[in-house]
Amino acid sequence: MPIYDSGPIWNGQFPQITSLEICVFSTDRQPAAAAIEVYQIVPSGTGSGEKIPYVMKLVSLNPIGEPNSSYTLDNVYAGVNVFGVRIETSGIGGSSVAFTVGVTWDHVHVEDYFLIGRCQ
Numbered sequence: 001m002p003i004y005d006s007g008p009i010w011n012g013q014f015p016q017i018t019s020l021e022i023c024v025f026s027t028d029r030q031p032a033a034a035a036i037e038v039y040q041i042v043p044s045g046t047g048s049g050e051k052i053p054y055v056m057k058l059v060s061l062n063p064i065g066e067p068n069s070s071y072t073l074d075n076v077y078a079g080v081n082v083f084g085v086r087i088e089t090s091g092i093g094g095s096s097v098a099f100t101v102g103v104t105w106d107h108v109h110v111e112d113y114f115l116i117g118r119c120q
Contacts, residue, residue, distance in 0.1 A: 025070035030093030
């Protein structure tokens with residue numbers, strides 16, 4: 001099952017990132033599923049932070065070209081100091097799912113992030 005993770009996204013600048021838009025879509029003729037997780041990273045005394053999920057969504061994706069072959073999770077709260085996005089895919093078409101993660105400051109789209117994946 002492929003796993004994609006943005007890694008830590010630092011949100012200490014001004015203005016802060018206020019929300020996210022996460023899009024997942026099928027690029028294959030096979031169905032797939034995607035588990036979307038948005039997490040906050042809370043610093044610890046050891047230098048590494050604890051990941052605390054605050055949004056979790058499981059979606060089914062139909063093959064490309066069919067209704068419900070994509071899903072958008074928008075207006076996701078991102079007003080924390082450090083956060084990340086993790087997506088796990090499964091199913092026959094799980095290795096052929098694409099993603100975009102867009103960030104906004106005060107309702108203005110400013111940047112897209114790429115997720116780095118690995119198969120487990």
